[in-house]
Amino acid sequence: xxxFDHVWLKYRREGEASLALSPDVIMDxxxxxxxxxxxxxxxxxxxxxxxxxxxxxxAEHPTQGRIELLGTNAARVSRREAAMLxxxxxxxYQDFRLLGHLSAYDNVAxxxxxxxxxxxxxxxxxxxxxxxVGLSGKLERRPAELSGGEQQRIAIARAVVGxxxxxxxxxxxxxxxxxxAERLMALITGLNGMGTTVVVATHNLSxxxxxxxxxxxxxxxxxxxDG
Amino acid sequence: xxxxxxxxxxxxxSFLAALAIxxxxxxxxxxxEWTQNTGTALTVQVPNPTDxxxxxxxxxxxxxxxxxxxxxxxxxxxxxxGDEVNTLxxxxxxxxxxxxxxxxxxxxSAVWTGAGPPDDLRGALNAVAPGTLAETGARWAARVAALxxxxxxxxxxxxxxxxxxxxxxxxxxxxxxxxxxxETIEIIHGLGALDSDIADRFAVRAAALxxxxxxxxxxxxxxxxxxxxxxAAPFSGVxxxxxxTQLPFALWVALPAVPVVxxxxxxxxxxxxxxxxxxxxx
Numbered sequence: 001x002x003x004f005d006h007v008w009l010k011y012r013r014e015g016e017a018s019l020a021l022s023p024d025v026i027m028d029x030x031x032x033x034x035x036x037x038x039x040x041x042x043x044x045x046x047x048x049x050x051x052x053x054x055x056x057x058x059a060e061h062p063t064q065g066r067i068e069l070l071g072t073n074a075a076r077v078s079r080r081e082a083a084m085l086x087x088x089x090x091x092x093y094q095d096f097r098l099l100g101h102l103s104a105y106d107n108v109a110x111x112x113x114x115x116x117x118x119x120x121x122x123x124x125x126x127x128x129x130x131x132x133v134g135l136s137g138k139l140e141r142r143p144a145e146l147s148g149g150e151q152q153r154i155a156i157a158r159a160v161v162g163x164x165x166x167x168x169x170x171x172x173x174x175x176x177x178x179x180x181a182e183r184l185m186a187l188i189t190g191l192n193g194m195g196t197t198v199v200v201a202t203h204n205l206s207x208x209x210x211x212x213x214x215x216x217x218x219x220x221x222x223x224x225x226d227g
Numbered sequence: 228x229x230x231x232x233x234x235x236x237x238x239x240x241s242f243l244a245a246l247a248i249x250x251x252x253x254x255x256x257x258x259x260e261w262t263q264n265t266g267t268a269l270t271v272q273v274p275n276p277t278d279x280x281x282x283x284x285x286x287x288x289x290x291x292x293x294x295x296x297x298x299x300x301x302x303x304x305x306x307x308x309g310d311e312v313n314t315l316x317x318x319x320x321x322x323x324x325x326x327x328x329x330x331x332x333x334x335x336s337a338v339w340t341g342a343g344p345p346d347d348l349r350g351a352l353n354a355v356a357p358g359t360l361a362e363t364g365a366r367w368a369a370r371v372a373a374l375x376x377x378x379x380x381x382x383x384x385x386x387x388x389x390x391x392x393x394x395x396x397x398x399x400x401x402x403x404x405x406x407x408x409x410e411t412i413e414i415i416h417g418l419g420a421l422d423s424d425i426a427d428r429f430a431v432r433a434a435a436l437x438x439x440x441x442x443x444x445x446x447x448x449x450x451x452x453x454x455x456x457x458x459a460a461p462f463s464g465v466x467x468x469x470x471x472t473q474l475p476f477a478l479w480v481a482l483p484a485v486p487v488v489x490x491x492x493x494x495x496x497x498x499x500x501x502x503x504x505x506x507x508x509x
Binding site: 079080084097099 | 420
């Protein structure tokens with residue numbers, strides 16, 4: 001379950017006094033996504049899609065309002081509990097956010113190693129997942145040695161390797177060809193079918209039409225359509 | 228860059244710490260030696276020693292010596308020879324002190340075992356030889372104790388400042404490391420790393436760098452300490468010896484603690500710095 005209850009968000013301005021805040025980027029947003037649900041998050045660039053996702057993966061705290069994630073009040077968790085909550089959330093970032101000094105294998109293995117999984121389990125899961133996204137021959141390559149599409153596939157593999165309860169994806173098909181995009185969507189819908197709650201932010205409306213699901217549309221920081 | 232400089236700067240701090248520890252121990256040792264020797268010393272000066280005593284047939288010196296030898300709290304009373312007195316006067320009167328036609332008093336050295344000042348003894352001595360001075364080293368011992376106490380306090384202050392500077396160096400290096408790896412840390416944090424996962428990595432590295440630097444600094448201080456120990460040997464009543472025994476045992480215990488303490492400072496400072504920095508992240 002993901003629930004936003006009258007959520008507002010302003011960003012703290014980097015390098016300025018702690019009270020220096022941006023204008024509102026999310027305004028009075030309320031919605032609920034049931035456990036195992038799927039939502040498209042659509043809207044023009046700058047509408048606030050990424051900000052909504054940031055609130056969902058605990059990269060930001062709301063300025064006002066209440067957020068419930070996987071049955072937990074996100075405002076009331078300790079730092080340790082927040083870290084544990086993040087381990088149950090898989091995120092595909094728009095800019096991939098891969099570690100440049102690690103190989104494809106080690107990037108994907110990172111969430112499992114942070115969760116103290118055994119190396120045997122890490123090897124089995126990571127190898128299988130990289131094979132599935134078509135990168136089994138490039139396990140030792142570093143991100144800089146891979147194309148944008150390949151980097152995105154690593155980012156996707158990393159997001160799902162821990163079998164997250166909540167999967168958030170920010171423009172996940174942006175750098176993929178049609179075949180890869182279809183495979184990714186098959187993976188995401190497959191995870192969703194196994195009970196993972198999924199939110200995919202995109203401005204690719206043809207993708208939204210091919211995979212019909214409830215849609216939340218954001219405009220200028222406000223939720224204008226939900227359903 | 229700051230990280231590379233850390234071992235060098237910590238080495239410099241450890242070098243100073245080793246000297247401060249040695250200084251503190253040396254001050255304590257010398258204070259013990261000096262106060263033990265001077266605190267119980269009794270010096271008696273008898274003017275006109277060959278004149279007749281106020282009563283009896285003996286000279287003033289003989290009468291005073293007799294009283295001292297019979298006194299309960301006095302032992303090892305002995306009149307210094309003319310050469311010994313001249314040696315004592317040399318710093319003030321020069322090498323020809325013995326040839327000057329000055330009325331030099333006789334000097335008796337003894338050991339005073341009484342608790343307080345020897346007032347009664349002074350009275351008895353002046354009765355047979357008026358003008359006789361009797362002084363114990365208690366006053367000097369107190370001054371020496373105060374001086375060495377100040378030296379030890381200074382050494383402790385130096386150690387405290389050195390520890391603070393080392394902590395500041397490690398904090399700056401850790402901040403530089405955090406700035407350099409900011410993106411990586413943010414990604415790992417986003418994937419669910421605990422603050423302790425991140426802080427431990429920095430702390431282990433900071434502790435290793437600090438311990439390595441401290442090891443170098445302490446080792447570099449050893450030749451200087453051997454040299455200082457050789458210089459101080461005549462003052463401490465220790466014969467000049469070579470090798471490990473030249474330094475006191477307490478110093479051999481304290482010096483290996485320097486890298487251990489440096490590692491602890493590095494680990495703790497890094498933990499505090501990283502955890503404080505991570506608080507910026509939600």
